[in-house]
Amino acid sequence: MRRAGTWWRGKSTPAKVETYTRWSFHFLSFVEVFTFGLPVFGEMPSSLSWVLFLMVVGHAALCAVFASRALDWTRGTRARPVRLLGALAVATAVVGIVTIALATRGQGDDEKATAAVALFIGVLGFGTGTLALAVHEHRRMAYTVLGFALATGAYSLSVGAPTLAALVTVGSVLLAAGFYTFVSAFSVWLLNSVYELDAARETRTRLAVAEERLRFGRDLHDVMGRNLAVIALKSELAVQLARRERPEAVEQMIEVQRIAQESQKEVREVVRGYREAELGAELAGAQGVLNAAGISCTVTRSTAGLPAAVQSALGWVVREATTNVLRHGNAERCDVSLRAAGGLAVLTVENDGAPPDSRGGTWTGSGSGLAGLRERLSVVDGTLEAGPAGGGMFRVVAQVPLPSPAVPSPASLPEGSSAASDSSSASPSPSGPRPVRKAMGEGISERFAS
Template sequence: MIHWGREKRRKWQRRSKLQQVEVSTYWLLLLSPWIFYVSGMPQFGVQVAGPQPAAVLEGAVVVLGFLQCLLGVRGLRRGLDTYLGTEQEPPRRLPAAGLVTFLLTTALVTFLIARGWAANDNPGPAMALFAGLPSLTGVYGLTVPPRRSAALTAGGCVLITAAFAAAGATWPALLGTLFVLAIGGLVGIFSPRCSAWYLAVMRELDEAREAQSRLAVAEERLRFSRDLHDVMGRDLSVIALKSELATQLARRGAASAAEQMREVQELARKSQTEVRAVVRGYRETGLETELAGARAVLRAAGVDCRIESAQPGLGLDAQAALGWVVREGATNVLRHAEASCCVIRLTRDAADATALVMENDGLRSGQDRGGSGLTGLRERLAAVDGTLTAERDETARLFRLRAEVPASGSRSRRPPPGPEEAGPEEAGAGAGAPGLADAAVGEGTGSARGENHG
């Protein structure tokens, strides 16, 4: 039993917040008919007294109320799916069966009042109808406009009160009956509908966030393509013209063909240098820039991001390596965590070693503990004698990413080769690495892509 409970708890924690809200809302709605049943039916039972037929009719009312709860649970589930669009055909037989059951219950209660076997001086008999009315109106309210369902419910409450009046109920009991039925009917209509509307809004926000992420990536790719076009367009046109001119001169045996080809070679080298400069500017990672970008992006996503920086003096290579840690950490907080708070600490010890710690409270149980993202960060930090550790605190649901760079790290080793040291093919491949904004909205790049942790 304990193992079963722990497994259910781990399965629950692996769900996203949206999934947790949806599941809890579904269960709350499906429990609501039984809550009304338990709150109403006992109060009806204590108001019935008489010979054996009265007890039989009372038992029939209890059974019909139980049957109506079963129909209400199934109808609410299908009605909620219809409202959210996951089921196209609205339930029709279930509301009809629930209405028939409710009318039979109403007839039996009215008969008990008419025979004097149920109290006619208080709204106690109406509690039998209160036990099943919310489930009936809830299913109906999810499939038709609220005004229509509210109007029909109000008319039904008036007709039931009139039937009780014809059976001999007193005026105080009739007023109480009308009030009880009106409250139960309206709660049954608007409570499931409000919950369904709430889930629909959450789904739309989740879809909008994904669309915004894809749009940000597409915009960044367009920007980069425009930069490449502006840099390469003119040079490639000149290279094509000069190559064509050199071909014609060579066919004529002119000595100036060699000069034209030399100019083509110089233009090609110049274009290569400019492309590398574009790629280098696109891929460079500054620590201060990444810290500011991470804070802005996380706060925009509803995560409270605090930065505690000691302003350590680091070399450019060490700053770039730690900037990648900040970028990857912010990416994973948005993509793989359900965090409400993220703290970034940048400290420096007595030996001038710098430590960067990123801690968030959105750890999910049962997630993959490894990935290419951490491996890529370790490789970048190793180039400056740095280290990287990832810690998981299952109890507090904390994930902690710690990177350390020694004081000599910025001088002892060279960083991984950048685009200016790579060939044209490698430089072109590196052009696909987006900046923090893209990584933060979920695109992930290079070796820092696909990490799956809190």
């Protein structure tokens, strides 16, 4: 059971929906056998019962295989199962013809006729609905259902069935086949919608990353464009003066050196926003990104009065913890809490998507991300604890001592300004959530920060 749970939790949401859809159609095959195949043993002669039962079993198995192949075609991983489609249509028609013939021959035996008609309607409904998995056009689905129903009426009349009985059978086939066709069409639509939404979410993330890169490029252009133009002009002037052996060439190169140093300083100012984590922006960004990923995130915080160094260190914890929630496990809920008590700033990030290797009670994670966080926290004498918290929960706790005077605890804050009232419901900052900035990679920042 633990392996099955780990296998299920390791799947993405679209993969879970696809697995659920596939096994639903496989389960319906068993429903067809138990609902319409087994009852014939009590209503038909023994030899005939076995023939009909084996026909229903074969039809149900063919429906299960066809459903699997049709879903593969829907997802684009396999060609359209044309041969199986024809085989299933023929098998459905054959079972229907045999059962209708039995029903008309058993008019003197009401129980036999009723069992044959029920078997006919059930098999035809399941067969028609399963065929709809390989037909995406709604008109063709409707034509298929209507065609089977009309063919049923025509064949019933041709073998001598009463007109009223034939009309009732046609109506029953329309209802059964129409309902099962609707279920099949809705299942395919739902599966495709889930995958499209997941792709749209990934596209939105990539667009956010691209927008942040463009903004960073614009900032660098604004900072460096003018200064580089001045450096180029002054360097060219210095070359000309040097060729004429004019002493002003030295002064021009000194000016070039000064402008270059100022440019380097300005670039570092631009890059610093990417290298330093602002706690308030990180909390808001984490909530926005997790909510966008379908993970319910609540943030309770009170960042007022925290030193800049402490906020920067805890901001990195929020950033890394958010990345781990998105990357590992399959969390549905994440709670972030920041409080100041007893001279300590305590940040807690807890989610219900514990990594698979932590389910057994002993967590073996040793990623470089947590090691890097411990190094950052050690600069401000902080500590980091990470591991399973029981019940499938995973908890990250960072504690940083506060310098004197300590930040007032929530109990000492003025009335109406409690930490709980600062529970974050804000949307991500205009410049984009910080985890998105991390997704850019810090290679650009490192190159300009040296």
